[in-house]
Amino acid sequence: MAKKIITISREFGSGGRFIGEEVAKKLGISYYDKNIISRIAEKSGLSPEYIQESAELSPKKGLLAYALAGRDITGKSVEDMVYEAQRKVILELADREPCVIIGRNADYILKDRDDVLNVFIHGDMSEKTERIMRLYHIEEKEAVKMMADTDKRRMTNYSFYTDQKWGKASNYTLCLNSSQLGYDRCEKIIVECSK
């Protein structure tokens, strides 16, 4: 069965976002990444700035923060409200049109559909570090820390909301090492597998 929706989870620095954008261009379909923040903001009633900070990339949120976060009168934490809005936005987008969705646990949120290709992109430490140093103009030590922190937050967020392990092969249709295979080949494989 052809896959209408492509979700891309990725290690920080692996080029997963870039690869996803290229795949969307090649297939002529929509690409959703940071551009869904305004939709989530609208749906949750929270500010886009807060959503940006709060969701997947929150710099200070760990599992403990989820437990200690402020809760409204329904018992929901603000993070839960953001997540619920994010979930609804992703379900609506998938209903509306073929698209590529980056991160945000979209693989899990769309698990009841059978037209979704779930991809995980990872890479070799040395190449990911170099890429982050180049993109963010930072030193190696800082890049390594940024990578570890970001992936830890993604992992924590994913485990918390899905009860699955981030980066475990069996959660995805396809997992690719972009350093060893090259970005071009990753794009080709994903396009081919969506048919």
Added chain:
Amino acid sequence: MAKKIITISREFGSGGRFIGEEVAKKLGISYYDKNIISRIAEKSGLSPEYIQESAELSPKKGLLAYALAGRDITGKSVEDMVYEAQRKVILELADREPCVIIGRNADYILKDRDDVLNVFIHGDMSEKTERIMRLYHIEEKEAVKMMADTDKRRMTNYSFYTDQKWGKASNYTLCLNSSQLGYDRCEKIIVECSK
């Protein structure tokens, strides 16, 4: 860089062995699976029957069994002797000729080479169960148990000897869900990625 050696790790029932054999045929290279047992036997001085039972597929060995197993005067358990012989055989095969190697922690054993394509094949529970029922002429309940037991042994053996997690995407170049992608497409992707 072209990949001379292809290692295939796989969930039981996912068709990984079949896919590996087809890939070897398509590339015109050697295929090593059960046919390396006699080499391991020769190298270790143990019987082929024992190797067959002892290695990856041992029905009664868990982590505890490794700890409690009989040891020779050098302090090595019989399992360690089998593993050491297996390691040597795999290193020699990889040195000698391009080939496909199924299981036996070959991905880890060959980790210092840069011409190895490491593949993990997994699949959907329902399809794997059906395949096992068909291949072994058994009922669903027995197939589910056989699958759980075999994968648990593979996982235990892998963790014990590699200190890595079996089935974690980042250990492999390529992970494929054979139920969702189909065997043909898996074979094509592996052949393509070996070039």
